[in-house]
Amino acid sequence: MLDHGTARPARVSASGHADGTDATTLITDLPYGPKAAQVAREAVAVALHDAEADLLDDARLITSELATNAFASGRPPLVLCVDRRSRTAGGLEVEITVTDGGCSNPAPSSTPASEEEAESGRGLVIVEALADAWSLTTGTHGTRAWCRLRRGSDHSPDGTH
Known part of the structure; x- marks a missing residue:
């Protein structure tokens, strides 16, 4: 959702969920x-x-990679959604989703350059390394890249639970 008066992302908030979470969702067009x-x-x-x-x-690095992939491989519109949930027991969970209008071009049939020589193509490797969970769903009518990050009492920074 975009606040058209200021061209800034709009926030949609909710709190007091039955599961003990406070949640905020930010949705914006890219x-x-x-x-x-x-x-x-x-x-x-x-x-x-x-x-x-x-x-x-x-979160900024992951989002940058997902948005770059959406622009490079997809069609408009590009939309970012950030769901943030603070748990009353402690901890924070963030879900980041970038969608685009889909990709009509088939995957390249040529063999890509080796990873060491490639100038691009590392984005999803970065997402996989940093996120606790992620998925990519592609199609001609839309592509959805999603990931989850958790921090706090039920998650340590080194990736162990």
């Missing part, structure tokens, strides 16, 4: 162009303004 990653990073900074530095850094 520009279909090279600035998609920058706008996505800024939106995540708004959504996670008071989060721990390591969570914010990971």
Whole structure:
């Protein structure tokens, strides 16, 4: 959701869920162009303004990679959704979703350059390394990249639970 008066992401908040969580959701359109990653990073900074530095850094990097992939491989519209849940028992869970209008081009049939020589193509490797869970669903009518990050009492920074 975009606040058209200020061209800034709009926040939709909910609190007091039966499962003991407080939740905030930020939804915004991303520009279909090279600035998609920058706008996505800024939106995540708004959504996670008071989060721990390591969570914010990971979320910004992941979001940048997902937005770049959506622009490079997909069609408009590009949409970012950041769901943030603070648990009363402690901890924070963040889900990041980037969707696009789909990809009509088939995957390239040529063999890509080796990983060491490649100038791109590491985005999902980064997402997999930093996220607690993630998925990618592609199609001609839409692509959805999703991940979850957890921090706090039920998750340690080294990835153990």
